[in-house]
Amino acid sequence: MHNENSLYYRDGQLFMDGVSLNAIAERVETPFYCYSSAAITAQIADCQSAFQKLGASIHYAVKANSNLSVLRLMADAGLGADIVSVGELQRALAAGIQPSRIIFSGVGKRRSELLAALQAGIFQFNVESLPELQQLADLCRQQGCTAGVSVRVNPEVDAATHRHITTAIKGSKFGVPLEQLETALDLIVQSEALALHGLAIHLGSQIVDVAPYRKACRRLRNLLNDLRQKGYVITHLDLGGGFGIDYGEGRYLDFHRVADTFHQELQELNVKIAIEPGRSLVGSAGVLVSEVVYRKEVEPLPLLILDAGMNDLMRPALYQAEHRVMPLVESGRPVETCGVVGPICETTDRFLQRTDLPAIQAGERVALLQVGAYGAVMASAYNSRDMIPEVMVSQNRYRLIRRRIPQSDLMAYEMDG
Missing domain, CATH: 2.40.37.10 (Lyase, Ornithine Decarboxylase; Chain A, domain 1)
Structure with a gap:
């Protein structure tokens, strides 16, 4: 790295x-x-090798570097995309990334952006609030289509990184608070226009220790088992990214350490795993x-x-x-x-x-x-x-x-x- x-x-x-x-x-x-380009493709190959044991789908976080030539390297390697705007959607599609491999994250998706993503036929929306979920359902009914949805939850795990790139602590603008999760899931299940995939998390960026991921996985595992007992069908877990690189201090997070942690904590859940690396690839x-x-x-x-x-x-x-x-x-x-x-x-x-x-x-x-x-x-x-x-x-x-x-x-x- x-x-x-x-x-x-x-x-x-x-x-x-x-x-x-x-x-x-x-x-x-x-x-x-x-x-x-050799360094980028080597990182992609290392990431794919590490997460192969999980059968994880890899969605490059476009916000890290959205140059079309960089995105084409991702497309050529078979990666999907994690996007946070309609502009990133346009770039991902132009670079040859398939809509069926695109996940739309972000806390402030505008109505026009949701519509563009629906019309493109993307795989999944990671919704981050009840109002967003309601707007997506309304749009789907108007358009006569169905959207795949995961709810980004806030697991309240401090990743111990810089305060400006920590995203999963209590009070964060990111994710649905745990106390609102079942309300969000009920909205999805009761809507004919939405298809429930599962849960999504993202702890932050430039994380150099597996401990926050292990803690988040254990909270997710308990949460998922509880939700399944209540009748919710959870088939997907989007575990985000944030894997840190070495900025000269000798501290970084190896893909294989993260993959091993995910495998140890989640292998018995029978879910499809997605990850969203950005910085660590480029x-x-x-x-x-x-x-x-x-x-x-x-x-x-x-x-x-x-x-x-x-x-x-x-x-x-x-x-x-x-x-x-x-x-x-x-x-x-x-x-x-x-x-x-x-x-x-x-x-x-x-x-x-x-x-x-x-x-x-x-x-x-x-x-x-x-x-x-x-x-x-x-x-x-x-x-x-x-x-x-x-x-x-x-x-x-x-x-x-x-x-x-x-x-x-x-x-x-x-x-x-």
């Missing part, structure tokens, strides 16, 4: 697979995202290539000011995340302690408060690691900056998979006067 498997130095140059990142930077203006496969605009000599530490900013990579500002940095050229200079910041007019535009690097000068380039997930998809044009390109490396070659979107294009959408 390390993108260093794809990154290495050859003759002093940093390569991704068989391509020099500096060579790409000579042709694609920095900053830009660059992904290894996060370690991407880098953000950036150039040092200035080297600023200040106390207590010198600062490297990059041409990439928080608008390009939001995770450090939003989650206080840290992404390790590698120079694109080995200089042999002594290692120094410095800070790494961006050009945006915000104090939070800081990638690393303190890190050790060979002394890097203005005009040299670096790569920020593990940015394949929640990087490009969260980017904005804040400070009226361009939306930066994305590149895919495959079989010793690279190609542009999203062109730069300059301000002239962005301004064309605005009405002046």
Whole structure:
């Protein structure tokens, strides 16, 4: 689960697979995202191998990275999709993911989005509130169709991750509270327009320990047995994703450990299992290539000011995340302690408060690691900056998979006067 498997130095140059990142930077203006298709496909294969014993269906969480070229890798591998908007539905379908393998999650599905998903014939809606469930039933009756439904429950399990990516604690906006679950199930069972599949959960993101999953599985097992005794027919469990990757601290969650935990806790329930990995399939496969605009000599530490900013990579500002940095050229200079910041007019535009690097000068380039997930998809044009390109490396070659979107294009959408 390390993108260093794809990154290495050859003759002093940093390569991704068989391509020099500096060579790409000579042709694609920095900053830009660059992904290894080999790293993504290797992660997909590892995930499929781990969950094969469960017969689990794998639905890629599109929100992690929704580039069409990334989605096509998922489609080619036979994965389904977990979507949270009609835009992600459109992307998944355009990439060749079959509607019968699409699950629609999310707390605020608009009526138009529910309708589009119904018309596409997706496999399942993970409903997260009683009002959403009622609206879906009404739409199905109007359209003369049936929707497969699982109820996302809130198991009240703290995944012990960052507070901004914890989703299953009491009071969360996500999921149906346990005290409302039977009301939701009754609405489904009593509706001729809805077909009950089962229950869904999602504990959060960047979880690096199996303990929260084990706890959630045991609560689900007890809950499912209780519901079956009351006559509810539960045939599916959607266990979500959130499997953490290594951001440089050596802590991550191996697919096989998660699969073994699910198997130990749920194997006797006779249900179909679905999982929704996102970050764990693409996060370690991407880098953000950036150039040092200035080297600023200040106390207590010198600062490297990059041409990439928080608008390009939001995770450090939003989650206080840290992404390790590698120079694109080995200089042999002594290692120094410095800070790494961006050009945006915000104090939070800081990638690393303190890190050790060979002394890097203005005009040299670096790569920020593990940015394949929640990087490009969260980017904005804040400070009226361009939306930066994305590149895919495959079989010793690279190609542009999203062109730069300059301000002239962005301004064309605005009405002046």
